[in-house]
Amino acid sequence: DIQLTQSPSFLSASVGDRVTITCRASQGINSYLAWYQQKPGKAPKLLIYSASTLQSGVPSRFSGSGSGTEFTLTITSLQPEDFATYYCQQLNTSPLTFGGGTNVEIK
Amino acid sequence: QVQLVQSGAEVKKPGASVKVSCQASGYTFTNYGIAWVRQAPGQGLEWMGWISLYSGNTNYAQKLEGRVALTADKSTKTVYMELRSLRSDDTAVYYCARRISTGWYFGYWGQGTLVTVSS
Numbered sequence: 001d002i003q004l005t006q007s008p009s010f011l012s013a014s015v016g017d018r019v020t021i022t023c024r025a026s027q028g029i030n031s032y033l034a035w036y037q038q039k040p041g042k043a044p045k046l047l048i049y050s051a052s053t054l055q056s057g058v059p060s061r062f063s064g065s066g067s068g069t070e071f072t073l074t075i076t077s078l079q080p081e082d083f084a085t086y087y088c089q090q091l092n093t094s095p096l097t098f099g100g101g102t103n104v105e106i107k
Numbered sequence: 108q109v110q111l112v113q114s115g116a117e118v119k120k121p122g123a124s125v126k127v128s129c130q131a132s133g134y135t136f137t138n139y140g141i142a143w144v145r146q147a148p149g150q151g152l153e154w155m156g157w158i159s160l161y162s163g164n165t166n167y168a169q170k171l172e173g174r175v176a177l178t179a180d181k182s183t184k185t186v187y188m189e190l191r192s193l194r195s196d197d198t199a200v201y202y203c204a205r206r207i208s209t210g211w212y213f214g215y216w217g218q219g220t221l222v223t224v225s226s
Contacts, residue, residue: 032210
């Protein structure tokens with residue numbers, strides 16, 4: 001199975017900060033990677049797919065980049081509603097797998 | 108608008124089975140596959156399997172092979188996830204999720220169903 005390692009696992013930031021989360025794959029996954037945001041008690045929400053394509057309706061302060069084994073999710077100016085847990089997911093190879101998550105909290 | 112509505116919370120004893128439903132609306136049912144993803148309390152996301160509503164083909168996570176079954180009823184636009192031989196570590200919120208046209212990225216999710224396994 002392809003392992004996805006997210007870093008950091010926990011991040012404390014302030015409103016307006018630029019935030020970067022990394023997802024590293026145990027083997028190459030081309031650009032078959034997505035990013036999700038999950039708030040407590042809610043289902044995940046798709047933010048980015050195919051590594052860098054913004055899902056419809058997602059604010060442009062979210063962006064994704066990378067290919068192969070290293071990927072990043074960037075939030076250019078953190079807003080109060082962005083405090084949540086973020087997960088990466090690969091679909092290059094079955095089984096589909098998720099990263100362990102990055103919890104973004106208010107400093 | 109696309110909606111996935113799941114059945115309610117369940118409490119089961121170890122060794123029992125559970126069947127969770129996911130009713131879809133707002134799109135052509137057979138055009139998009141449905142996957143199931145679960146989340147144990149305080150933990151991350153785990154893919155369980157998917158079903159193609161066009162062909163009926165399924166693909167399951169190896170660790171659940173033999174215990175999980177995904178089925179669909181096209182007449183009611185409902186997908187079912189059955190998990191057998193339940194154990195305490197199956198306690199989780201179970202989500203159904205619809206893929207987007209580009210691939211098995213999950214653009215739409217159900218509200219989640221809590222399944223508690225306890226003696």
